[in-house]
Amino acid sequence: MQNLDQPEHKKNAVSEISPVPTHVAVIMDGNGRWAQSRGMTRIAGHRAGTENIRRIIRTFGNHGVKYLTLYAFSTENWSRPSEEVQGLFQILADVIDREAENLHKEGIKLQHIGSLDGLPGKLKDKVRWAIDLTKNNDRLTLNIAFNYGGRADILHAVKRIVEAGISPEEIDESKFAQYLYTEGTPDPDLVIRTADEMRLSNFLIWQAAYSEYYATPIFWPDFDEEEAVKALVAYSLRERRFGGLMANGKGSGD
Numbered sequence: 001m002q003n004l005d006q007p008e009h010k011k012n013a014v015s016e017i018s019p020v021p022t023h024v025a026v027i028m029d030g031n032g033r034w035a036q037s038r039g040m041t042r043i044a045g046h047r048a049g050t051e052n053i054r055r056i057i058r059t060f061g062n063h064g065v066k067y068l069t070l071y072a073f074s075t076e077n078w079s080r081p082s083e084e085v086q087g088l089f090q091i092l093a094d095v096i097d098r099e100a101e102n103l104h105k106e107g108i109k110l111q112h113i114g115s116l117d118g119l120p121g122k123l124k125d126k127v128r129w130a131i132d133l134t135k136n137n138d139r140l141t142l143n144i145a146f147n148y149g150g151r152a153d154i155l156h157a158v159k160r161i162v163e164a165g166i167s168p169e170e171i172d173e174s175k176f177a178q179y180l181y182t183e184g185t186p187d188p189d190l191v192i193r194t195a196d197e198m199r200l201s202n203f204l205i206w207q208a209a210y211s212e213y214y215a216t217p218i219f220w221p222d223f224d225e226e227e228a229v230k231a232l233v234a235y236s237l238r239e240r241r242f243g244g245l246m247a248n249g250k251g252s253g254d
Helices: 008-014 031-036 042-062 075-079 082-105 121-134 150-163 173-177 225-236
Strands: 023-027 067-074 108-113 140-148 190-193 212-215
Touching (some): 042 067, 042 082, 067 082, 082 108, 150 173, 212 225
Parallel strands (some): 067 140, 190 212
């Protein structure tokens, strides 16, 4: 893991992008197609995708992003061939073994969003260990969405609210958000999807209600620093209205 610090002239260039999103969420799509186009297995593509994570953390961190959420394994991914699912489990375990200590040294806080149900026992232990190791870091929070689905997130929150005995009168959006997997994390300002797809795929469907969206045809393993900066620049040029009006008095539907 390279250090997040940059030379002064680089830092000055970074400051030219404004505003910078506090929270960026990424749907890392295209690993399989990237591999198949090179005559490689889908698992090889997923492994290549993990090699990209380091530079993306570094790039967004250097530009002032404080929260980064990566969609690594959805609740729907269980329907994929067993060999691929088990391969993804092993990749996550390998990434934790290889990167957790380095991320800790860089001040990165690791969090898991989603359910650990169904994951191998040793993998659960590795995830919990990495979370505990980095829990006091505050430079950047890295949320790994593994075995995560937006609908499952909402249902899980409803069940927790019922179990807590909270009355309907007490429930508003703020209270509800406290029971989501992302409790304590601000809603994403920017959602990026690679590989030229134009859908959320059940990702942060409550939290991303007013996020800005950025889609690129670049496959995830090729999504490099230059592409990340393009996404940040695109975000900086948008005017967020949250259902209100633009400065000229027009709304999104006008």
